[in-house]
Amino acid sequence: MSGSIQDTFFEECEELLEATDEGLTAIEGGDHDSEVVNAIFRAVHSIKGGAGAFGLDDLVAFAHRFETVFDEVRSNRLELDEKLIQLLLRSSDQLSALVEAARDGGEIDEAHNDTLLAALDEYIPEEEEDLTFEPMGLGGPAPMMDLGDLGGAPAEPQEETYRIRFQPLKEMYGTGNEPFFLFQALKDLGELTVTMDENELPGFDAMDMSEAYLAWDLVLVTKETRSKVEAVFEFVEGLCELSINGDGDAEAEANALAALDAMFAAPPAADAAAAPEGEAPAAPFEPPVPAPEPEAKPAAAEEKASAPKAESGKQEQRGGPKPTLRVELERVDRLINAVGELIINHSMLAQQIANLNVSDTRDVETELEGFKNLARDIQEGVMAIRAQPVKPLFQRMARIVREASAATGKTCKLVTEGENTEVDKTVIERLSDPLTHILRNAVDHGVEKPDDREAAGKSKIGEIRLSASHRSGSVCIEIKDDGAGVNRPRVKQIAIEKGLIPENAELTDSEIDNLLFAPGFSTAKEISNLSGRGVGMDVVKNAVTGLGGRINISSSPGKGSTFTIILPLTLAVMDGMVVSVADQTMVVPITSIVETMRGSDDMINSLGADGTLLSIRGNFVPICDVAGGLGLYRESDQQAGVYLLVETETGQRCALAVDDIHDQRQVVIKSLDGVCGEIPGVAAATILGDGKIAMILDPESIIAASPTAAAFDTERRMSNAS
Amino acid sequence: MQAEVKQTDQEVKHAEHSEFVSFTVAGQAFCLKITQIREIRRWSPVTILPHAPADVLGVMNLRGAVIPIYDLSARFGLQQTEASERNVVIVVSVHGKPVGLLAESVSEIISINPDDIQDTPPVDSRNTMEYIQGIISHDDTMVRIINLDAVISAPEQVMP
Incomplete structure (x- = not known):
């Protein structure tokens, strides 16, 4: 029993880790938006919560530190500089590793874990109350974080009175949240007065047991910041109607407006929406039906003011997740098999009819043609179920590149393109190993050492581009590095040494490049613990051909190499x-x-x-x-x-x-x-x-x-x- | 193809008995526990598997599944069966996978008291010793009980 609940937890963990990675990638790309930070915080928090329930102490301990650092970031006490972002990325990798270890019972690298924990600790202030005001990085790429705090949280904490109207929806009870605990948490922040509003409670006869009728009016006097108060309600967001009115709010908003005006010189009208900024439920009159993501609106509006170019994509992303259905893979496969049968059945029918010796089969043939088209439609539909975006795979690859860079002392960044390209699930699964191998190779052998790069007039940071696209009925995956390219004389030399080609063989450049795929070929001068493990690119090639695909390499000296993998859309x-x-x-x-x-x-x-x-x-x-x-x-x-x-x-x-x-x-x-x-x-x-x-x-x-x-x-x- | 069921007096003591399907392979009588058998089909030409050993006849389409067909006779080291319309394919489930076994013909369903099963006497053939679980006497003929797991090893090892 507990096994299945645990399975669900790990499944969720995977999604949460993906969300974390996605958020961190966005942050790395310069998007320091508070909503992104919040999303990561929530994901890590959920992992911690679940892990706690299963007694996964290592995971809890790590997630806790990680989360605390993020708490600092989102309450604007920490600036997201390059160093911190790198640490967060590494920590996210470690979090994945811990989840994996907890799931598969593997070992974790204790030393690495401790180093990261210590590094995270450096960012955690000794006292939680430490409210030193961090000036916003005006020179930074996103100077628009938590403006509300700018006004609402002065350097000296003052007592403030918040009037909170809290009306849970029935869904809130459905998720196991209990108002009592929320009140208790609020009470920890300061002096709390609770008044229950039972006006909506109908007569006993008319009462629907599953409906929620009660509301509470709370008055909280606290020295804590507004975001602390809001944090209490973080996990019932969207499950209740909530309004928080602070005494200082009017002033704070005015301040924020002024700040916004000054920064973006935008017309004040546009800022009216942007003012509450990251403090979603701040508006005194929330619409009666809560939006699933109350922050989305102001955040998007704010983007309009600050970054119109990024806007369209962002809004799409934040439009809330599309409803999805979790189905066992086996069921889908059964369906795919059945459709396969249907297509076979169609050709059998067609053959039988052709054998019938009936003079006029035109009508039947028309219907048969319709049958065929329908069968194709169903087939395509079913295939689409199995098709999944390559995004999670690519995200995992970012981790591989980070690890490989750390191990080789090079700096590489992975740029991904076409993450939403959809490929059959099995193809994605079986692509993981070959891609890992190619990327490790690209970091290890492709990209030069930082000094060499500089000498060659390139940026110190190597760039590896991983892209996916559909190309006339197949999927094309390209791995392109801007390294030194294939060292052809050396490759040829090795091939001759290993007896792969005759000594006097004359090969074209592309033939030499493709020697990399020959079995038993490995160019690493010294066996690095990264890629030179005796298995070479031939393993990659076998994996790709095993999927019915092809792999090619093209390279230009000094400019880098490109691996192109062409795969069929489906394996069925x-x-x-x-x-x-x-x-x-x-x-x-x-x-x-x-x-x-x-x-x-x-x-x-x-x-x-x-x-x-x-x-x-x-x-x-x-x-x-x-x-x-x-x-x-x-x-x-x-x-x-x-x-x-x-x-x-x-x-x-x-x-x-x-x-x-x-x-x-x-x-x-x-x-x-x-x-x-x-x-x-x-x-x-x-x-x-x-x-x-x-x-x-x-x-x-x-x-x-x-x-x-x-x-x-x-x-x-x-x-x-x- | 339904085999003829022969009623015998032994069947009165039903509870202790297990039912076996007996069939002939290269003129010899063999049997398999009825619960091991999924279905019995008439032989129809199979698709040859290239590079397959002599006892693997090929593959057959069983309602959309591709199943391998073995020639039991060749498997037992007897001469290869000249498969014809009269022959049958006994579909059994080994290691969770359906597998077809070519036999000359199916004879009957017999009820066997476990106590009547005799150990295979040692003979000078390793194949036989491995593949035959035991023997019983039925209607004055010797019927060999096949050890299915030994005949069809795990799928990976079926072919060299």
Whole structure:
């Protein structure tokens, strides 16, 4: 039982950590808006609360310090300088690590934890009451924080009287909040008088047990700042109708207005909305129905005054989260399978009707076409459920870059683009490792040391750009660094040393770059604990090809390298060419096919004992017999007479010889995992219209296994070299 | 394909008995516990898996799932079955996954008293010892009880 509640907690933690990361990234980008700070504070606080409930002491202790520092920031006692932001980012990483450790029972790096705690402690004042007024960083990028405090909280704390009208909505009770505790918290701040307003309480008969009828009028005399008072109500925000009127409010607002006027020279009318500024429920007359985020309005209005360019995006973001539904992944997968069946079923039906020998099938065909379109619609809809933005993945990558930079003593920043690009969930999950590897490599090998960078006339801080975009039915992910680029002579040297290429091989620049993906290649001179772990980029390449994708590298010396990963949108369906090989029907992914042609005898040339080359418009490409490559034997006399020209990642071309081409269609991919082990040359299976299973071929591995094609490749290099 | 059920006197002592489905593979009688069997289908040509060992016939579409089909005869080290329309595929569930086993034909459902199961006498064939859990005498013939977990190892190890 507790397990499932804990699972929910960790799920929520993940979302909260994402929110924290997102907020910190915004702050790092110069957005020091109080709403952003508040959002992080709330997220960290929620993690702390949940962790407390499960007795996760380490997590609680860390979250507490983290939260306290944020409390200082949001009450404007701490300035967000570069050093603090870096510390906060590291702390957020540590918080993730602690959550992970708590969930998976792993170990945490105690020393690192203690260092961070100590660093955080430095920012926490000894006494909570310490109210030294920090002048706002006028030179800073966002000089508009908590203006209310500017007026409302003078350097000398004075006694103030707040009149609070508090009317909980029934939702508040639904979330387990109890007015009593709120009052108790208020009482800690100063002298509190509570008056209950029961005017709305109906007669006993008319009473709805789940409705909330009571309201309270509170009078609080306290030396604390207004934000402290508001903080008490922080967690019932939106769950109650609340108004807080301080005696000094009128004055404070006037001050704030004056300050705003002075700063932005904006017309006072526009500032009327901006005045309460970050102190949402301050307006004496709240609208009767509370908005989910009462701060959103003034914050946005204020932005209008200060940063009109950032406005549109921000408002969208803050429009409150769209309602979502949490569904077990398994249910979605079942749906996807069912839709797959539906598509197969459609092609079966179509085939049956074609076999019926009925003269006029036009009407049926029209309906069948409609069926097909509907099935496609459903399929797309279902796929969209699985599709998720790459944002969380990219956020995690920011952490990887930070850690890698810290470990190598370089300074790198990760710039992300196209975070909202949606990709299949499985693709995102399986991209995590290859991306981590590439980014670590980029920091470790790509970006130069700060001094070298300066010498090369670049900024000391290395920039790694991670972008995602949709490109004609596939997803393109690009990792671009502004480092030194691939050291081609050295790469070639190593490849020769490791026997990957013959000594006298002559390679093009791109061929050299792609040697990085060769198995057993690693350029690190000394084994750094970061990326040189014996596994190289070939692992990355395998992971990407495993997802049905391709990876390429381009590099220009001194300017940096770019890795481009092209992935299919979904792992569930693909376009394939239906061919027959040795009486078996098989499917070749259409993405790998460059051209198809029917061969004649005079196009085939022998090379060596059993090598054959196909001449295409004067070019010779090796022929790779699919049947032979798969270990199949033709029972009939039929010869492989049709050639599919395919191109491998390395740009090598090869003609796959098959018996015939039947059709080109969308097929549902059925994994062979768990059915049998890995079969060389076969990527997966699919079910055809006649209910038969067909193998989906993997041209890359067929070519790799084909002696002719492989031999030809080496020969060509050798002959080029001589 | 429904096998004919033969009533015997033994079935009176129902509670202690377990029911087994008996079938022939390469002329020999084998049986599997009825609870291990999910369904029995008529043989239809399968899709060949490239590079598969001789006892893996290929894969079949079972209501949208891709399931591997094994030739029991080849698996037991007997000659390969010439699969035809008369043969049957016994779909069993091993390690939580459906797997098809090709058998010559299904004979009947027999009720077996656990006490009647005899240990496999030591013979000079490791395969046999591994795959056969025990033997019983039924209607004066010897029926071999298959140890399914040994015949179909975990999916990862099925193919080299």
